[in-house]
Amino acid sequence: MDALVQILFFVVLLILGYFWGRYFEKRHYKSILEREKNTLNIPIVNFGAKQSLIDVQEAALFAGSVVISIDYFKMISAAFRNLVGGRVTVYESLLDRGRREALLRMKEDAIKWGANQILNVRLETATIGGSSGNNSGPGSIEVIAYGTGVK
Amino acid sequence: MNNKKEKNVILTTLEGVPGQTIMEHYGLVQGSTIRAKHIGKDIMASFKNIVGGELKGYTELLQESRKEALERMVKQATELGANAVVNIRFATSSVAQGAAELFAYGTAVKVES
Amino acid sequence: MKYIPKKIPEGINVTSRHPLLNFAYLLGTVVAVSIFIFVVLGFVAEWLVIRVSPETETQIGDMLVQPALDKKITDDKRIQYIEELLNSLLIPGETTRLPLQVHLINNDVINAAITVGGHVLVHTALLETVKSENELALVLGHELGHFQAHDPLKSLGRSLVFLTVSSILGVGMSQSGGLPKIIPLTSELTNLNYSRIQERAADIYGFNRVVKHYGHGGHSLDFFERLAKGESKLQKVSQYFLTHPLSQDRINDLNAEAAKQGWKMEEEVTPLPQWLHCSNMKPCEQAE
Numbered sequence: 001m002d003a004l005v006q007i008l009f010f011v012v013l014l015i016l017g018y019f020w021g022r023y024f025e026k027r028h029y030k031s032i033l034e035r036e037k038n039t040l041n042i043p044i045v046n047f048g049a050k051q052s053l054i055d056v057q058e059a060a061l062f063a064g065s066v067v068i069s070i071d072y073f074k075m076i077s078a079a080f081r082n083l084v085g086g087r088v089t090v091y092e093s094l095l096d097r098g099r100r101e102a103l104l105r106m107k108e109d110a111i112k113w114g115a116n117q118i119l120n121v122r123l124e125t126a127t128i129g130g131s132s133g134n135n136s137g138p139g140s141i142e143v144i145a146y147g148t149g150v151k
Numbered sequence: 152m153n154n155k156k157e158k159n160v161i162l163t164t165l166e167g168v169p170g171q172t173i174m175e176h177y178g179l180v181q182g183s184t185i186r187a188k189h190i191g192k193d194i195m196a197s198f199k200n201i202v203g204g205e206l207k208g209y210t211e212l213l214q215e216s217r218k219e220a221l222e223r224m225v226k227q228a229t230e231l232g233a234n235a236v237v238n239i240r241f242a243t244s245s246v247a248q249g250a251a252e253l254f255a256y257g258t259a260v261k262v263e264s
Numbered sequence: 265m266k267y268i269p270k271k272i273p274e275g276i277n278v279t280s281r282h283p284l285l286n287f288a289y290l291l292g293t294v295v296a297v298s299i300f301i302f303v304v305l306g307f308v309a310e311w312l313v314i315r316v317s318p319e320t321e322t323q324i325g326d327m328l329v330q331p332a333l334d335k336k337i338t339d340d341k342r343i344q345y346i347e348e349l350l351n352s353l354l355i356p357g358e359t360t361r362l363p364l365q366v367h368l369i370n371n372d373v374i375n376a377a378i379t380v381g382g383h384v385l386v387h388t389a390l391l392e393t394v395k396s397e398n399e400l401a402l403v404l405g406h407e408l409g410h411f412q413a414h415d416p417l418k419s420l421g422r423s424l425v426f427l428t429v430s431s432i433l434g435v436g437m438s439q440s441g442g443l444p445k446i447i448p449l450t451s452e453l454t455n456l457n458y459s460r461i462q463e464r465a466a467d468i469y470g471f472n473r474v475v476k477h478y479g480h481g482g483h484s485l486d487f488f489e490r491l492a493k494g495e496s497k498l499q500k501v502s503q504y505f506l507t508h509p510l511s512q513d514r515i516n517d518l519n520a521e522a523a524k525q526g527w528k529m530e531e532e533v534t535p536l537p538q539w540l541h542c543s544n545m546k547p548c549e550q551a552e
Binding site for chain 2: 043044045046047048049050051078081082083084085086087088091092095096099103121122123124125126127141
């Protein structure tokens with residue numbers, strides 16, 4: 001009986017995680033794609049330290065950061081994948097979203113300021129500990145993107 | 152056909168390609184991958200924690216991850232029409248126990264001598 | 265240098281593997297491998313454990329049974345009665361590999377069990393609930409069947425294997441949150457199935473001996489029939505999670521066995537001695 005309750009609980013959390021997770025992810029990607037299209041005209045590059053910058057009057061630091069949480073379904077899939085080996089595909093979308101979102105936020109801030117290029121961009125990813133006392137994997141992914149906007 | 156294009160992509164960690172000039176640039180490109188090793192290797196690693204020595208399984212894991220991350224970044228670059236990626240940087244974070252996440256990013260450019 | 269804005273195509277950093285298919289594949293692999301490992305190791309454990317010497321078995325058994333004996337009743341003629349009944353179920357000339365010791369335990373949960381080393385535990389509640397000697401004989405015969413099949417030892421061996429594997433897996437994946445629930449769960453479910461196979465075999469063995477002793481199987485299933493009436497609908501659903509098969513299934517199985525062997529089931533009942541329902545602690549009332 002105890003085993004039955006455990007399984008039921010597990011399945012309910014899985015279903016919740018799967019459906020809500022997919023919904024949030026789809027929504028997020030839609031927003032990302034749209035914003036990327038809108039801001040495509042301003043370049044982000046990660047060189048700039050050694051170039052002579054022509055036509056540049058001002059420069060300022062811009063940073064964008066985001067923290068995205070995983071859902072239960074992803075956590076369990078990753079835990080299984082850890083046993084079997086191979087690519088952890090469920091986390092790939094998480095990291096992709098995080099990085100693109102952080103870059104977009106930095107870009108949007110710079111564009112508002114009036115930058116026409118963002119140079120020497122760097123990215124850092126960190127994971128924040130798990131939820132509900134599981135010392136497992138990430139509870140969330142934190143990405144920070146920073147660069148110098150010039151105009 | 153795509154493979155040929157990708158093989159000819161120049162990768163540097165410098166701000167440009169020595170001896171060539173950058174004609175066009177396409178912005179940031181990224182490649183990332185997360186891989187895990189199966190539990191057999193994890194158990195061997197736990198034993199190695201007792202005796203010490205190189206964790207060959209995990210070394211292999213990181214090498215595979217690095218190769219794949221670079222490949223993905225180069226793929227993004229070739230899709231944009233670039234023939235070089237400059238100022239490449241790597242970053243890694245641990246997203247799960249026993250899994251390695253590797254992230255490579257650089258700027259996709261077109262160079263000519 | 266000139267900037268050429270171009271959209272980076274999707275799908276390079278994200279593999280388009282459907283998450284549900286991915287999950288199903290992973291779950292399937294993990295469950296299949298766990299079952300396989302558990303079954304293989306179970307066989308190995310059983311094979312090893314049967315080869316334990318009677319002396320070692322006695323030592324282990326004496327150690328393990330201690331906690332169960334703290335409510336033991338001594339100096340009661342019911343103990344002798346149970347011993348005689350148990351011995352009468354053996355075929356004349358047959359001996360058990362270890363002497364069987366009967367312990368009467370003061371407990372109001374209906375239960376009887378046999379442990380490693382041949383310790384037969386009978387709860388007083390069982391004596392108060394059985395209505396004929398035939399019923400009691402079947403219960404004792406069932407326990408005898410477990411002993412002859414080395415079931416207590418086998419269960420012990422399997423538990424040890426299971427604990428070892430769990431702790432190794434724990435070493436390998438100590439950081440994987442909800443996961444440890446799945447692997448022990450799969451093993452637990454496989455373990456329960458083994459128990460039910462053992463129980464069925466013990467049922468058949470006990471029934472066999474009862475029929476040999478009395479010449480018929482009549483009234484021996486009455487105890488199970490009463491249990492079956494009391495079992496609720498919910499238990500039907502969670503049957504898979506119980507170590508013993510449901511009473512109705514056991515009754516059906518034994519009736520089928522009787523039909524197969526041509527045993528008579530409708531004969532007169534052998535009554536219990538009058539003093540079985542009373543004890544040194546409870547004054548003798550008129551038994552039925």
